[in-house]
Amino acid sequence: MHPILSQLRRLLLYLLGWIPLAGMLTYLLAVPGGLSWVEASSVAFILCLLYAFVCLAAWYPCLATPLDRSSLPRFLFTHVAGALVASALWLLAARVLGRMLAGLDDFHGIDARLSKDFPLLFGTGVLLYLLAVGFHYVLLAVEASREAEARVMKASVLARDAELRALKAQVNPHFLFNSLNSISALTASDAAKAREMCILLGDFLRRTLGLGEKQSIPLEEEMSLVHAFLAVEKIRYGARLQMEESVEEEALTAQVPPLLLQPLVENAVGHGIANLVEGGWIRLEAKQTNGYLSIAIENPFDPQAPQRRRNGVGLANVRQRLEARYGSNATFAATTEDGRFRVALTLPAGGKERIS
Amino acid sequence: MTHEGRKKIRAMLVDDEDLARQVLREFISAHAEVEIVAECANGFEAVKFATELEPDLLFLDIQMPKLDGFEVLELIGANRAVVFVTAYDTFAIRAFEVHAVDYLLKPISADRFDAALERAKERLSGKLPSVPLPANDLAAAARPPSQYLDRIPVRNGTSVFIIPVGKLDYAEAQDDYVALVSEGRKHLKQQTISSLESALDPSRFLRIHRSYIVNLERVVKIEPYGKDSHIAVLTAGTRLPVSRSGHARLRAFLDR
Numbered sequence: 001m002h003p004i005l006s007q008l009r010r011l012l013l014y015l016l017g018w019i020p021l022a023g024m025l026t027y028l029l030a031v032p033g034g035l036s037w038v039e040a041s042s043v044a045f046i047l048c049l050l051y052a053f054v055c056l057a058a059w060y061p062c063l064a065t066p067l068d069r070s071s072l073p074r075f076l077f078t079h080v081a082g083a084l085v086a087s088a089l090w091l092l093a094a095r096v097l098g099r100m101l102a103g104l105d106d107f108h109g110i111d112a113r114l115s116k117d118f119p120l121l122f123g124t125g126v127l128l129y130l131l132a133v134g135f136h137y138v139l140l141a142v143e144a145s146r147e148a149e150a151r152v153m154k155a156s157v158l159a160r161d162a163e164l165r166a167l168k169a170q171v172n173p174h175f176l177f178n179s180l181n182s183i184s185a186l187t188a189s190d191a192a193k194a195r196e197m198c199i200l201l202g203d204f205l206r207r208t209l210g211l212g213e214k215q216s217i218p219l220e221e222e223m224s225l226v227h228a229f230l231a232v233e234k235i236r237y238g239a240r241l242q243m244e245e246s247v248e249e250e251a252l253t254a255q256v257p258p259l260l261l262q263p264l265v266e267n268a269v270g271h272g273i274a275n276l277v278e279g280g281w282i283r284l285e286a287k288q289t290n291g292y293l294s295i296a297i298e299n300p301f302d303p304q305a306p307q308r309r310r311n312g313v314g315l316a317n318v319r320q321r322l323e324a325r326y327g328s329n330a331t332f333a334a335t336t337e338d339g340r341f342r343v344a345l346t347l348p349a350g351g352k353e354r355i356s
Numbered sequence: 357m358t359h360e361g362r363k364k365i366r367a368m369l370v371d372d373e374d375l376a377r378q379v380l381r382e383f384i385s386a387h388a389e390v391e392i393v394a395e396c397a398n399g400f401e402a403v404k405f406a407t408e409l410e411p412d413l414l415f416l417d418i419q420m421p422k423l424d425g426f427e428v429l430e431l432i433g434a435n436r437a438v439v440f441v442t443a444y445d446t447f448a449i450r451a452f453e454v455h456a457v458d459y460l461l462k463p464i465s466a467d468r469f470d471a472a473l474e475r476a477k478e479r480l481s482g483k484l485p486s487v488p489l490p491a492n493d494l495a496a497a498a499r500p501p502s503q504y505l506d507r508i509p510v511r512n513g514t515s516v517f518i519i520p521v522g523k524l525d526y527a528e529a530q531d532d533y534v535a536l537v538s539e540g541r542k543h544l545k546q547q548t549i550s551s552l553e554s555a556l557d558p559s560r561f562l563r564i565h566r567s568y569i570v571n572l573e574r575v576v577k578i579e580p581y582g583k584d585s586h587i588a589v590l591t592a593g594t595r596l597p598v599s600r601s602g603h604a605r606l607r608a609f610l611d612r
Contacts, residue, residue, distance in 0.1 A: 177443035178373070181462035185375040188382050236373055274372070275421045277398045304507065304518050306399075306424040 002059050003139055015052055022048035025124060033117040039110055043097065050093050051125065054086050055132035062136040079133050087125030094121055159324035171208055172266060175232075176201075182236050197235050204228035211258035219286060219293065220252040226265050226284075233269050240279020241269065251288040254349035257321055263314035264297045264343055272299035272341060275306075293349040298342040315343065322347060364391040365480065368409065370402040370428065371417040371441065376462065380415050380441065383469040390473070399423025404514040406432040413476050415460075418442040423509055423516065429454055431511040433546075437476040504557040508536060510543040517543060521560070525574050525590060527552055529567040540592070562609060564588055564602035572609060 004010045022045045030040035058079075065078045098111035179201050186194035207225045211217065223245075234241050261284075268282045280300035287294055315334060322330040322345060330347040367390050369377045377395050384390050390413070394405040399422035406414065406428070416438055418425035426447075429438060440451045443462040451459045457479050458472035508519045519538045528535045529549035536543045553563050564570050574590040578598065581587040586598040588606065598606060 174443045177462050178376075181379060181443065181464065182373070182375040184463045185379040185382070189378060236375060238374060274419065277372075277421045302421065304520070305421065306419075306427060306507075 002056060003143060004056060004059075014056075015049070018048050018052045021128065028120060028124065029117060033120060035110070035113055035117070039101075039107060039113075042101070042107075043094070043110075043114065046097060047090065047094055047121075051086075051090050051128060054089060055129055057086070058082060058129065058132045058136050059139075062133060062140060066140075067137060079130065082133070083126045083129040086129040087122050090125040091118055091122055094118070155324055155327065158320070171205065172270075175266070178236060179232050186235075193235070197232065200228060200231045200235070204232055208259070208262075214258050216255040217258045218252065219247070219254045219256050222256055222258065222261050223247065223252070225259070226261050229262055229265060230269075237269070237273060237279060240276070241273050242279065242281045244281050244283045245285075247284070247286040248288060251286045251293055251349070254288055254293040256293065256347065257325060260318060260321070261295065261297070263318055267314040267343075268297055268299035268341070271305075272301040275302045276300060288349050291349050292346050294344065294346040296342060296344040298340055300339055301336075301341045303336075303339060318343075318345075365389055365413055365477065366391055366393045366409070366411045367413040367415065368393055368402070368406060368411040369395045369415050370397075370399075370420070370425070371415070372397045372420045373417075376417065376441070379464060380469075383464070383466055384473075386466075387470075387473060397421075399425075399428050400516050402428045403431045403511055403516050406436075407511070407514045410436075412436055412480055414438045415441050418444065418447050423518075426450065426454065427509045431509055431516060437479045439472050439476060505555045508545070510536060510545045512543065519543065521556065521571075522573075524561075525571055525592060525594070526596060527569040537594075562602070562605055564606055565597050565599045568596050568598075568602075570596060575606070575610070578603070578606060578610070 004014050022041075025044035025048060026037070026041045029035045029044055030037050033040065035043070061078050061082050065075055067075075070078075094114060095111075098114040101107040102109060102111040179197065183194050183197050183201070186197060204225070207228055211225075230241070230243055265282065265284070273279050273282065283296075283298040285294075285296045319332045322332050326347055331345060333344045335342050335344075367384060369380050369392060371377045371380070374397075377397075381392065381395075384392060393409050393411050396402040396405055397420075399420050402414075402416070402420075403423065405411075414429075414436060416425040416428060418440060419442070420428075423431070425440060425442070434455060437457045438454075439458045439460060440447065440456050441460045441462065441464065445461060448459050457476045460468060460472055505521055507521060508524065510517050510519060519536055523538045525537045525539075527537070527549060530544070532546060532548075533544045534547050534549050534552050536545060549563075549567065549569060553561070553569055556569065560572055561569050562572055570588060570590070574592070576589045576591055579587045579589060581597070584600060586603045588596045588598050590596065
């Protein structure tokens with residue numbers, strides 16, 4: 001929708017802006033043009049009122065020819081052609097107006113006198129249209145910056161939201177309950193192992209505690225959190241849970257939002273391994289190329305498994321956080337193929353936030 | 357079965373985690389009157405052994421590979437005492453709807469375990485009134501609330517077969533059973549057709565007759581049959597009778 005036509009207040013202001021232009025046209029028609037002042041002012045005001053609306057049409061070619069993304073020839077051609085067409089229309093209107101006014105007593109013969117001024121009118125029409133083009137580009141720029149501002153606001157609200165939710169969900173209580181039950185089992189059969197599990201669990205919990213305040217952490221730190229988590233789960237699932245990692249040395253120093261991978265690994269265990277009688281391998285790859293960190297986590301799953309609760313909550317959470325923090329600079333894709341579930345993500349390795 | 361003086365309670369443990377079964381084993385070892393007849397690590401095994409061994413008492417985890425605890429119970433019937441053992445408190449209401457004896461939350465305490473065992477004994481000795489649900493209602497009670505089925509587990513002897521609802525062509529009532537037809541095979545399940553109807557997504561399945569539910573995706577055409585009735589023709593060429601009210605509903609669907 002046209003930004004000026006959509007609001008009456010804007011339209012009135014815009015038309016007010018045309019009054020000085022109509023005054024100037026009056027002068028042109030009266031002094032070099034040879035019309036009487038009454039004739040000149042009548043014609044000028046009516047023509048300017050008409051042309052004010054014609055020039056609003058410049059919005060559409062401006063919209064279609066963005067300043068930063070159009071070639072110069074295309075830019076010139078579009079607007080010069082627009083100016084010629086608009087001005088020609090204006091002349092036509094002037095002619096019709098001349099004929100109509102000539103019928104009145106006070107304006108007798110004005111059509112003949114006005115037609116002498118057609119070259120002058122045509123030139124003015126072209127210039128006025130080009131002025132309107134300039135005006136519309138300013139308008140576009142203002143709109144764009146306003147939109148960008150709104151987007152940044154929305155993104156930062158979303159980011160804070162997602163982070164908060166992520167932190168609330170950081171430790172799945174059922175993970176805790178199940179681990180405590182395992183410890184309880186081990187106390188009778190293998191006290192040393194029970195103690196080891198207590199320590200591993202404590203280690204994992206302590207690592208998650210401090211992460212809330214941090215904006216980003218090195219991948220290495222996130223990986224050690226994942227290891228602490230898996231060490232606990234490994235005691236629960238035994239041989240069913242296997243992990244294979246290939247993380248490039250260079251990627252370890254990349255900055256990532258805290259608790260980015262842990263929910264994905266938890267998901268791989270809970271929705272993949274836990275549903276398989278024989279368990280399977282979770283594969284994690286991370287590498288850094290051209291300033292971007294790409295991470296893939298893959299796990300086998302049973303496509304026929306019973307539905308589980310919390311399904312996909314962890315995934316949605318990670319996706320939202322990436323989106324809120326990096327916008328289109330990060331990607332997230334979850335795919336299934338041949339009984340394997342794969343989550344692949346890329347994000348700027350510097351941990352820098354979106355450039356707005 | 358042992359017959360030395362008093363009859364022992366024959367218990368079965370079902371949990372995919374070895375350590376979780378270990379806790380139960382340890383707690384049970386304090387009760388000489390209870391004997392563990394089998395330990396299972398997944399839903400299929402649980403159905404197999406429960407059918408073969410007919411234990412009196414089941415300690416049943418809920419989230420497991422292959423079948424969840426509710427599906428296991430649905431397939432083996434409710435004429436035994438069941439104690440659910442899980443880390444999730446969210447299933448408690450459903451557990452009591454399927455008349456579980458008790459619901460133990462992990463980590464389990466010995467006291468709490470003993471109390472559950474006591475209740476199970478009362479149920480088994482008939483002191484605690486047990487109102488075993490007919491298998492028909494059990495299937496309905498075991499279904500997650502406010503959610504339509506996405507798969508139907510069926511049992512043939514000791515083996516389990518899973519029918520994803522998308523592969524179900526139609527269901528036919530046969531006395532106390534429904535015959536589920538999928539990929540050219542017929543599977544019998546102890547359930548009423550009405551309870552199956554309410555468990556299926558009404559935008560995908562329609563009761564076209566007192567005895568038939570059809571997968572709408574399979575309906576090719578409807579042909580008139582006799583004076584008042586119709587026949588639905590399915591993709592596989594099967595012809596199913598359509599009642600008068602069923603025809604009105606079917607038309608309403610196909611005309612959309």
